[in-house]
Amino acid sequence: MCFIIHMTLASLTVMIISLTVYGDQTPCPTNGWFGPDCQYQCHCAESGICDKDNGSCSSGCHQDWFGPACQYARMGFTVLGNFSSGWLTDNKDRTCNRENLRSVTVTLDTPIPLTWLRVVVSDAVHLNTVKISYWNKSSTSRECPESYTAEITKFTADFSCLTDYPVTSLTLSDHGVNYLCSLIISAGLFITYTGGILAL
């Protein structure tokens, strides 16, 4: 199953490369679309310029999206506990846990079956020392596989964690949490094109 997820990432990359190769040079008439016939919708942060060929954004992705062309939806979540959690929810990888927290629990704004999660830490040594467990309202907690499935940068890794039922809450624990900066819960790949939405 990890394979399928990373095939999806790979096919997005292939799609972007082929767009780059076959795209013509004229800009799209409206900022906000990309691709050979300007048929794919961009998801840039406010006032960002969308690259006409590959969809990447000058200002980074809109907060609800992530990935190379901002085509992966991110699941919204609420951080539980009495501490200032802005560093986890501000969409910035350089603001991190400075409160010596050993675990962080979040509830998903809408329960979904999990696919994969992206974790960003401030100390590369601790990229693989984040333990992730999850549960729904009627179950006891279970653990995601311990190792990440893909290292995106020295500080960023993707953890594959597939469930076949909707999950309501997640807890991140272990040493890595001391260095935690960002958590992204993937809600799936959704490519909006002029003819509809392609959900992969």
Ligand SMILES: *[C@@H]1O[C@H](CO)[C@@H](O)[C@H](O)[C@H]1NC(C)=O
């Ligand atoms: C998209 O194209 C721009 C301009 O050629 C380039 O700077 C950027 O790295 C590309 N992004 C991706 C994700 O390929």
Ligand SMILES: *[C@@H]1O[C@H](CO)[C@@H](O)[C@H](O)[C@H]1NC(C)=O
């Ligand atoms: C949250 O923590 C602050 C400071 O530690 C404290 O003053 C406040 O009463 C706490 N609030 C709740 C609801 O526990």
Ligand SMILES: *[C@@H]1O[C@H](CO)[C@@H](O)[C@H](O)[C@H]1NC(C)=O
């Ligand atoms: C809750 O999780 C259990 C497995 O731990 C699963 O069998 C059950 O179907 C789930 N319930 C809902 C409502 O998703």
